[in-house]
Amino acid sequence: MNIKKIVYSSLVTGLLLIGGLLPFAAPASVVIAGTRVIYNAQDSEITIKLSNNGEKPALTQVWLDKGDPKADPSRIDLPFTITPPMSRIDPAKAQTLRIAYTGEPLPQDKESVFWLNMLEIPPKPMADEAGANHMQLAFRSRIKFFFRPAGLKGSVNDAPGKLTWHVADKGGKQVLQVTNPTLYHVTVIAAAVGAAKFDDGDMVAPGGTLDIPLKGHAAAAAGTKVQFTTLNDYGGPVQGEGVLQ
Structure with missing residues (x-):
C-alpha cells in the first residue's frame, strides 16, 4: 500500500501501436525489494535490489524526487547519487542499486522523506510479433525513501x-x-x-x-x-x- 504503480504517460504515446483489438502487454515485471527505504546518516551508502520476475529483458531508470510525482527527473537536485541510474535486467536476474548521500545539508533535527522512483520500459515486440497490434506500457513504481539523521531523540518504534x-x-x-x-x-x-x-x-x-x-x-x-x-x-x-x- 506504500508502493504506487503509475503508467508513465509521457512514454505511453510513444509505446502504443494503434490498431484494432490491442492485447495488453504483461504487467510490470521488475520489482523493488521492500516497500520503503531507510537511509541512516552514518551509512556511507545503502543498496537496493531490483529483480526481473518476467520472461523478457527490461530497461529500468531510477531516481529520487521530493514528493512531486510529475517532476522532471533531469531537473531534480537532491544530495544523493544512484548507481546505476539506468540498467538492463535480464529475465530471472537482479540489479543492485547503490545510493550514497553526497553530504549537502539536510535537516539534522528530524527525519526527511523523499520518493524513490523506478521506471520499467518494456522491450520492443519480437520479430514474430511485429505484424501484430500491441499496447505496451511503461510502469513506474514509487516508494518512500527516509533519510534519518544520527542522534535523533526517541525511537522510531515508539x-x-x-x-x-x-x-x-x-x-x-x-x-x-x-x-x-x-x-x-x-x-x-x-x-x-x-x-x-x-x-x-x-x-x-x-x-x-x-x-x-x-x-x-x-x-x-x-x-x-x-x-x-x-x-x-x-x-x-x-x-x-x-x-x-
Missing part, C-alpha cells in the same frame, strides 16, 4: 505510541486529527473510533498534524479509545491504541 488524537468538525464532516510530536514520520494505514473508520492510509510528518476523514460517526468524548495501525521500517503493520484528547 513514535506511533506518542501520537495524539482528536475528533474535529471540518466543513460539516468529522475528521480524526492526528498530531505527531516525534522526530520521525509515521504512516497510519487504518484507524477506528468506535464504528467510525479510516482505511485509506496517510503519513503524518514530524511535528505535523494530519486530518484524516472518517467513514461513519465517531463519539468525540475525551478518553474514547482509538484503534490504529501503522507501518514499521520494514513495511509491516503494527497495531496500536490511543485515546481521544
Whole structure:
C-alpha cells in the first residue's frame, strides 16, 4: 500500500501501436525489494535490489524526487547519487542499486522523506510479433525513501505510541486529527473510533498534524479509545491504541 504503480504517460504515446483489438502487454515485471527505504546518516551508502520476475529483458531508470510525482527527473537536485541510474535486467536476474548521500545539508533535527522512483520500459515486440497490434506500457513504481539523521531523540518504534488524537468538525464532516510530536514520520494505514473508520492510509510528518476523514460517526468524548495501525521500517503493520484528547 506504500508502493504506487503509475503508467508513465509521457512514454505511453510513444509505446502504443494503434490498431484494432490491442492485447495488453504483461504487467510490470521488475520489482523493488521492500516497500520503503531507510537511509541512516552514518551509512556511507545503502543498496537496493531490483529483480526481473518476467520472461523478457527490461530497461529500468531510477531516481529520487521530493514528493512531486510529475517532476522532471533531469531537473531534480537532491544530495544523493544512484548507481546505476539506468540498467538492463535480464529475465530471472537482479540489479543492485547503490545510493550514497553526497553530504549537502539536510535537516539534522528530524527525519526527511523523499520518493524513490523506478521506471520499467518494456522491450520492443519480437520479430514474430511485429505484424501484430500491441499496447505496451511503461510502469513506474514509487516508494518512500527516509533519510534519518544520527542522534535523533526517541525511537522510531515508539513514535506511533506518542501520537495524539482528536475528533474535529471540518466543513460539516468529522475528521480524526492526528498530531505527531516525534522526530520521525509515521504512516497510519487504518484507524477506528468506535464504528467510525479510516482505511485509506496517510503519513503524518514530524511535528505535523494530519486530518484524516472518517467513514461513519465517531463519539468525540475525551478518553474514547482509538484503534490504529501503522507501518514499521520494514513495511509491516503494527497495531496500536490511543485515546481521544
